Amino acid sequence: METKTENQLPTPAMLIDLKIVERNLAKLADYCRTHNLKLRPHTKTHKSIAMAKRQLAHGATGLTVAKIGEAEVMREASSDLLLAYPALDAFRSNRVAELARECTIRVAIDSPLAADVLQDAAKRAGSKIGILVDLDMGFHRTGLQDTASAIALAQDVSKKPNLRFDGLFFYPGHLKAKPDPDAHKIAMTEMGAKLSETIDALAKACLQTSIVSGGSTPAGYQSHFTPELTEIRPGTYIYNDWNCAAPGLVPIEDCAAHLICTVISDAVPNKVVIDAGSKTLTSDRLGMDPEHGGFGHLPDYPEAKIVRLSEEHGEVDISQCARRPKLGERVRVIPNHICPCINLQDQVWVKTEEGAIEPLRVDARGKLN
Amino acid sequence: METKTENQLPTPAMLIDLKIVERNLAKLADYCRTHNLKLRPHTKTHKSIAMAKRQLAHGATGLTVAKIGEAEVMREASSDLLLAYPALDAFRSNRVAELARECTIRVAIDSPLAADVLQDAAKRAGSKIGILVDLDMGFHRTGLQDTASAIALAQDVSKKPNLRFDGLFFYPGHLKAKPDPDAHKIAMTEMGAKLSETIDALAKACLQTSIVSGGSTPAGYQSHFTPELTEIRPGTYIYNDWNCAAPGLVPIEDCAAHLICTVISDAVPNKVVIDAGSKTLTSDRLGMDPEHGGFGHLPDYPEAKIVRLSEEHGEVDISQCARRPKLGERVRVIPNHICPCINLQDQVWVKTEEGAIEPLRVDARGKLN
Numbered sequence: 215m216e217t218k219t220e221n222q223l224p225t226p227a228m229l230i231d232l233k234i235v236e237r238n239l240a241k242l243a244d245y246c247r248t249h250n251l252k253l254r255p256h257t258k259t260h261k262s263i264a265m266a267k268r269q270l271a272h273g274a275t276g277l278t279v280a281k282i283g284e285a286e287v288m289r290e291a292s293s294d295l296l297l298a299y300p301a302l303d304a305f306r307s308n309r310v311a312e313l314a315r316e317c318t319i320r321v322a323i324d325s326p327l328a329a330d331v332l333q334d335a336a337k338r339a340g341s342k343i344g345i346l347v348d349l350d351m352g353f354h355r356t357g358l359q360d361t362a363s364a365i366a367l368a369q370d371v372s373k374k375p376n377l378r379f380d381g382l383f384f385y386p387g388h389l390k391a392k393p394d395p396d397a398h399k400i401a402m403t404e405m406g407a408k409l410s411e412t413i414d415a416l417a418k419a420c421l422q423t424s425i426v427s428g429g430s431t432p433a434g435y436q437s438h439f440t441p442e443l444t445e446i447r448p449g450t451y452i453y454n455d456w457n458c459a460a461p462g463l464v465p466i467e468d469c470a471a472h473l474i475c476t477v478i479s480d481a482v483p484n485k486v487v488i489d490a491g492s493k494t495l496t497s498d499r500l501g502m503d504p505e506h507g508g509f510g511h512l513p514d515y516p517e518a519k520i521v522r523l524s525e526e527h528g529e530v531d532i533s534q535c536a537r538r539p540k541l542g543e544r545v546r547v548i549p550n551h552i553c554p555c556i557n558l559q560d561q562v563w564v565k566t567e568e569g570a571i572e573p574l575r576v577d578a579r580g581k582l583n
Numbered sequence: 584m585e586t587k588t589e590n591q592l593p594t595p596a597m598l599i600d601l602k603i604v605e606r607n608l609a610k611l612a613d614y615c616r617t618h619n620l621k622l623r624p625h626t627k628t629h630k631s632i633a634m635a636k637r638q639l640a641h642g643a644t645g646l647t648v649a650k651i652g653e654a655e656v657m658r659e660a661s662s663d664l665l666l667a668y669p670a671l672d673a674f675r676s677n678r679v680a681e682l683a684r685e686c687t688i689r690v691a692i693d694s695p696l697a698a699d700v701l702q703d704a705a706k707r708a709g710s711k712i713g714i715l716v717d718l719d720m721g722f723h724r725t726g727l728q729d730t731a732s733a734i735a736l737a738q739d740v741s742k743k744p745n746l747r748f749d750g751l752f753f754y755p756g757h758l759k760a761k762p763d764p765d766a767h768k769i770a771m772t773e774m775g776a777k778l779s780e781t782i783d784a785l786a787k788a789c790l791q792t793s794i795v796s797g798g799s800t801p802a803g804y805q806s807h808f809t810p811e812l813t814e815i816r817p818g819t820y821i822y823n824d825w826n827c828a829a830p831g832l833v834p835i836e837d838c839a840a841h842l843i844c845t846v847i848s849d850a851v852p853n854k855v856v857i858d859a860g861s862k863t864l865t866s867d868r869l870g871m872d873p874e875h876g877g878f879g880h881l882p883d884y885p886e887a888k889i890v891r892l893s894e895e896h897g898e899v900d901i902s903q904c905a906r907r908p909k910l911g912e913r914v915r916v917i918p919n920h921i922c923p924c925i926n927l928q929d930q931v932w933v934k935t936e937e938g939a940i941e942p943l944r945v946d947a948r949g950k951l952n
Contacts, residue, residue, distance in 0.1 A: 224674035224952050258894060280895045299895060300847045302911060303858075305593035324850040327910050348850070355896055356848040356856055363850075387893065478669045479725040481693040481717070481732075487725055489672075489952065493926050497866040524756070525627060525922055526649045526668060527724055541696050542671060553894055557862050558927070560949045580929045583593050583858065 218563075218571045225476040225544060226490040228555065228562040230574065234470035235268065235452055236567070242434060242451050243272040249438040254278050254296055254427065256449030257288055259553045261578035265452060266291035276318070278447040282309040283581025285319065293317035296427065298383070298447060300348070300356060302328035304335070306583055311339035311376075320344035322383040322427070324356050329371050336376030345371045346383035346427055349412065351405045353387035361412045368421050381425030381444070382412060390501055391432040391463040398432075402439035409442040432463060455552035456511045461502045466513060471562075472546040473510070473555070475528070480541045484533040490547060492523040494558060498551040510547040515539055520547070587932075587940045594845040594913060595859040597924065597931040599943065603839035604637065604821055605936070611803060611820050612641040618807040623647050623665055623796065625818030626657055628922045630947035634821060635660035645687070647816040651678040652950025654688065662686035665796065667752070667816060669717070669725060671697035673704070675952055680708035680745075689713035691752040691796070693725050698740050705745030714740045715752035715796055718781065720774045722756035730781045737790050750794030750813070751781060759870055760801040760832040767801075771808035778811040801832060824921035825880045830871045835882060840931075841915040842879070842924070844897070849910045853902040859916060861892040863927060867920040879916040884908055889916070 220229065246253040255269045256278040266277055266288055276294030279285045285295050286309065293316070300323045301307050313319050314336060321343055323329060329345065336343045347367050350357030358364045364382070371379045386405065389398055405428075413423045429437050429446025431454075437446050450458060453471040458464045473495065475488035490510075500507025509520040509528065517534040528547075532538045539545050549555045556562060557579055564574045589598065615622040621644040626635050635646055635657055645663030648654045654664045655678065662685070669692045670676050682688050683705060690701060690712060698714065705712045716736050719726030727733045733751070740748045755774065758767055774797070782792045798806050798815020800823075806815050819827060822840040827833045842864065844857035859879075869876025878889040878897065886903040897916075901907045908914050918924045925931060926948055933943045 225672065226951055302847055303594065303845045324848055325910055331911075350851060354851050354854070355891075355893065355898055356850055358850050359852070476672045478671055479693055481725055481727050482719060482723050483728070485723070492865070492867065492923055494951070496861070497868070497923075498861065499866070522724075524724065525926075529724055541694055542700075554861055554866075557894075559951065582595060582863070582928065 220474065220571060221544070223474060223563060223571065225474050226494045227474045228471060228559055229474055229571070230453065230471045230562055230564045232564050232566050234468060235265070238451055238454060238468055238470060239269060239272045242448065245435055246446070247273065251437055251443060252445035254445050254447050255452065256298065256447045257284060257578065259449040259452055259556065261556060261576045262574055263287065263291050263577045264574060269452065275445065278449070281581050281583055282306045282313070283583060284578040285313055287578040287581065289313065289317060295319050296346070296447070297321045298385070300324055300328045302331045304331065307331045307335035308339070310343060311335035311341050314341035314343045315339055318344065320346055320380055322346045322348045324348040324358050326367060326370050329367065329374060329377060333374040333376050342376055342378055344378045344380040346381050346425060347371070347379070349382055349384045351384040351386055351408065352401070353385055355385070355387060357384060361415050364412050365415050365419055368416055369419060372421055379421055381423045381427065382409060383427045386428060386430055386433050389430065389433040391458050391461045392502065398436040399439045402433065402436050406440040406442050409440065413442060431458065450552060453552045456548045456550045457501045459548065460500060460507065460511070466548070469548045471552050472548060475545050475547055477539050477541050477543045477545060484531060486530050486532055486539050486541070488528040488530060488545060488547070489526065490528045491526045493525045494555065495523060495528060495547065495549050496551065496554045496558070497523060498554060500550050507550070510549045512545055512547055514546060589843065589940060590913070592843060592932060592940065594843050595863045596843040597840060597928055598843055598940070599822065599840045599931055599933045601933050601935050603837060604634070607820055607823060607837055607839060608638060608641045611817065614804055615815070616642065620806055620812060621814035623814050623816050624821065625667065625816045626653060626947065628818040628821055628925065630925060630945045631943055632656065632660050632946045633943060638821065644814065650950050650952055651675045651682070652952060653947040654679070654682055656947040656950065658682065658686060664688050665715070665816070666690045667754070669693055669697045671700045673700065676700045676704035677708070679712060680704035680710050683710035683712045684708055687713065689715055689749055691715045691717045692736070693717040693727050695736060695739055698736065698743060698746060702743040702745050711745055711747055713747045713749040715750050715794060716740070718751055718753045720753040720755055720777065721770070722754055724754070724756060726753060730784050733781050734784050734788055737785055738788060741790055748790055750792045750796065751778060752796045755797060755799055755802050758799065758802040760827050760830045761871065767805040768808045771802065771805050775809040775811050778809065782811060800827065819921060822921045825917045825919045826870045828917065829869060829876065829880070835917070838917045840921050841917055844914050844916055846908050846910050846912045846914060853900060855899050855901055855908050855910070857897040857899060857914060857916070858895065859897045860895045862894045863924065864892060864897060864916065864918050865920065865923045865927070866892060867923060869919050876919070879918045881914055881916055883915060
C-alpha cells in the first residue's frame with residue numbers, strides 16, 4: 215500500500231479523514247437503532263466498495279445505488295441492493311434482471327411501462343425483481359401523484375410473475391438542510407399521514423407494504439417523525455459537505471472530505487486563484503444561498519469566497535481576509551456538494567485512524583447507467 | 584472496432600457527429616490561414632488524441648493543454664505543447680521539465696515564483712522550458728496587471744539558463760459569445776493597443792516577443808482585430824455547445840455533440856425526467872441567461888426546458904410543448920457547456936462520415952493536474 219504524507223499529495227487532492235467518517239457512520243447508525251429504522255445508505259456519495267463495507271459494518275441492512283452499473287460494483291459489498299431509479303429501458307432492465315439472479319435487488323418505479331419492461335427482462339433472465347412504488351411526497355421530480363395510481367401500479371406489479379411488490383418509496387428532496395427541525399417535523403408528519411393512507415388502501419386491496427423507503431441526509435435525523443418509514447437512504451452523511459455545514463445541519467468538524475489545493479496565481483488584486491475549478495469542485499452552487507454562497511468554503515480562511523470557477527481555476531476573493539493565502543500555499547476547501555466532486559476522481563485519498571495517507575479507488579465512478 | 588447503430592447505445596450516450604466536427608475544424612482553419620494566424624487548439628474540450636490529430640491535420644501548429652497530465656497524453660499527437668496554466672508547484676513543474684526533454688513545451692506564468700520553480704525543475708531535468716508571460720486583458724482571473732510587471736518578469740525569465748522567454752499570453756474570457764461582433768471588435772482592438780505597448784517596451788529592453796497567444800471560441804473569428812496575435816487557442820469550436828448556439832455565435836447545426844437520453848419518468852404533471860443530471864450534463868448554467876436558461880437544449884422539443892438537475896435526473900418542463908416527449912422515448916440534448924460534460928465520460932461515441940457509430944476514448948479524462 216502506497217503511503218504518503220499530506221504534503222506529498224499532488225493537488226488538487228481530495229483527502230478524507232477516516233476518524234470523521236467513522237464518527238459520522240456511528241452517529242446515524244445509533245439513531246437508526248434507537249428508532250428501529252433500517253439504514254440503506256446511498257453509495258452515490260462515495261462510490262467506494264471499502265466505504266460501503268464500513269457502512270455495512272455499522273449495521274446497514276443493504277445498499278442503495280442510482281445506476282445498474284453501480285449495483286454491479288456494489289454487489290461485491292452487499293447482496294441486498296436497491297436501485298433508486300426507474301430502470302425502464304432495455305439496457306438497464308436486462309442488467310437488473312441478470313443481477314437479480316444472484317442477489318436481492320429492488321427497483322423503485324413510477325410507471326406501468328417500467329413494470330412491463332422489468333417483467334419482460336426478469337422473465338428472460340429467470341429471476342425475480344422486487345418493486346417499490348415511487349410516490350411524490352413533495353419534491354415533484356418522480357413519483358406517483360395519488361393513492362389511486364399507487365394502488366393501480368402495485369396491483370399491476372403483483373400480477374406479474376417475475377416481479378414482487380415490496381412496498382413504497384419516496385425521496386424527500388424538498389426537505390433541505392436547514393437549522394429548523396420544526397419545519398421538518400411538520401413535513402415529516404404530513405408525509406406520514408399520506409403514507410399511512412396509501413398503506414391502508416393497499417391493505418384493503420390485499421397488498422402488503424413490507425418496506426417504506428425514504429430518507430435523505432438533510433431529513434435523516436427527523437425520520438422518526440414519519441413512523442411509517444422502515445428504512446432510510448441517506449448518502450452525503452458519510453462525508454458531509456458545505457451544503458450540510460453552512461446551514462448548521464452538522465458542525466464543520468463533521469466534514470470528512472477536504473480538497474487540498476495550491477494557490478497558483480495572485481496577480482489580480484484582492485484575488486488568489488486555486489487549482490480547483492468546475493472540473494474538480496463542480497458548478498454546484500450552495501443550496502442555502504445559490505447567488506452569493508460561492509463554490510466551496512476555505513476553513514482556514516473563512517472570510518475568503520470562491521466567487522468564480524473556470525474549468526481548472528477557482529477564483530477566490532480575499533478582499534475580506536485579514537490574513538491572506540500566499541502564492542504557492544496549500545489551502546483546504548470543503549466542497550459545496552461532495553457527491554459530484556468524488557465522481558470526478560478516479561482515486562481519492564484517505565487519512566487512516568493511525569494518520570497514514572493511502573489511496574482509495576472510486577470504484578463505481580464513470581458508470582453512466 | 585465495435586460498431587453500433589444509434590438505438591444500440593445505452594443512454595445517456597454522448598454522440599459526436601464527425602461530419603460536423605470536420606466542418607467546424609475546416610472553418611476555423613480557413614480563417615486562421617486567411618489571417619496568417621497560427622492555431623493551437625485547446626484540447627480540454629475533447630481530451631482525445633484522435634480529435635487532436637484531426638486538428639493537426641487541418642494545419643494546427645501545436646496543442647494547448649490545461650494540465651501536465653493532459654500534456655503527457657497529448658504528446659502522442661504533437662511535440663509542440665502549450666501548458667496554459669501557471670505550473671508553480673513542484674509536482675507539476677518537475678513533470679513539465681521532464682517532458683521538455685523530449686518536446687517543445689511552453690508554460691504561461693504570471694509570477695516570479697513560477698519562474699523560479701520552473702527554472703529549478705528544468706535545471707534538474709537538464710531541459711529548457713519556453714515561457715509566455717500572462718497578461719490580464721480584462722478577464723481578471725490570472726495575468727499581470729501592467730506593462731512594468733510584464734517587463735520585470737520577462738527580464739527575470741530571460742536571465743534563467745533553463746528558461747526561454749518566448750512571448751505573451753492572455754485569455755479573453757470576458758469576451759462572451761454574443762451576436763455583437765462590433766463589441767468584440769472594439770475590445771479586440773483595445774487589447775491590441777495594450778499588447779503593442781508591452782511588445783514595444785519589451786523590445787526596448789532587448790526582449791523579443793516571438794509569440795502572442797490569445798483567442799477563445801467566442802472571440803475566435805474576431806482575432807484579426809488584434810493584429811499583434813500570432814496564435815489563438817480556442818477549444819469549444821470543435822464541438823460547439825448551447826452556450827455557442829443560443830446567443831447565435833454558431834447555428835445549431837454546428838453543434839457536433841448531442842447527448843442521447845431516455846425519458847424515465849412522466850409521473851409529475853407537465854414534466855418529464857431524462858436520465859441525465861448533474862453527473863452527466865454538469866451544473867454549468869447558460870452563459871447568456873444563467874437564471875432562466877436551463878441546463879441544456881432539446882433540439883427536437885425546442886419549447887422544453889431542463890429546469891432542475893439532480894445528480895442522475897434531469898427535470899424537463901414540457902408545459903409549453905405542443906408535442907410532448909413520451910415515457911421511454913429517446914431525446915437529444917445539446918449541453919450548455921460541452922467541455923466539462925466530455926470530462927465526465929471515459930468514452931463517448933462518434934458517428935463517422937460513413938454513418939457508422941464507434942467508441943471514442945476520452946484519453947486525457949481524469950488527469951487531476
